[in-house]
Amino acid sequence: MNTVKRAGSGCYLYAVRDSGSPVPEGLTGVNGATVYAIDYGPIAALVSDILEKRVRPERKNLVAHHAVVKRLMEDQTILPMAFGTIADNRESIVDILKESEALFIEQLERVRGKVEMGLRVVWDVPNIFEHFVKSHVELAELRDVLIGKQRGPSQDDKIELGRQFDRLLASDRDRYTESVSKVLSSVCAEIVENPPRDEKEVMHLACLVDRSMMKSFEDGVFKAAGLFDNSYSFDFNGPWAPHHFVNVTVDA
Secondary structure, eight states: OOOOOOTTOEEEEEEEEETTOOOOTTOBOGGGOBEEEEEETTEEEEEEEESOSOOOOOHHHHHHHHHHHHHHHTSSOEEEOOTTOEESSHHHHHHHHHHTHHHHHHHHHHHTTEEEEEEEEEEOSSOHHHHHHHHOHHHHHHHHHHHTSTTOOOHHHHHHHHHHHHHHHHHHHHHHHHHHHHHHTTTOSEEEEEOOSSTTEEEEEEEEEEGGGHHHHHHHHHHHHTTSOTTEEEEEEEEEOOGGGOOOOOOO
């Protein structure tokens, strides 16, 4: 398919993949522009024309970007690029492919035939501090001693109680993450641990899973969940493009 390029327009970059594969017919991206491929040897960039030098992270633009990435990953291996990556022109895209060709090829092989699955585990309790008081004797004893003071706990006492809680929180997170990762290691090519997003989050894992192992991954999640009581909630999602497993920085 021939793509008419507007004079003075740049190229919005969605992903890099192997060259030679057709672009899904009718695929459009940011601003409704047609998505097309720019090949360079064994690799190709998936782009669309754009007049703007920057794209605001508005909902319509984010949705358009991720819709393209999601469609591309359905039937091919891709390296997803960060939202808002814009090159000056087609020649700049070729330069990017040329300069990073070896790295792109290496990363494509790393994620070939695989998808990213997310797993989030949280403490499903009304009050996380009270839950820890009930499940950790040392925290309960310290809390009771401080509350039992004649004049009540001082500011320093409260700080020390908070520190003890934080230490136990971190220790439990490490221990539980290790146990879940051990169960999933046999069905995941790689696992990345992301920082907890809030106090109740036990773990937030990104798992690189071979497409042929999707059912095994789901079974593994249920097996891991069986190690925990009803105070914990497991939620897995995907498949996604392998964002957490692509170590490529593009200077467009």
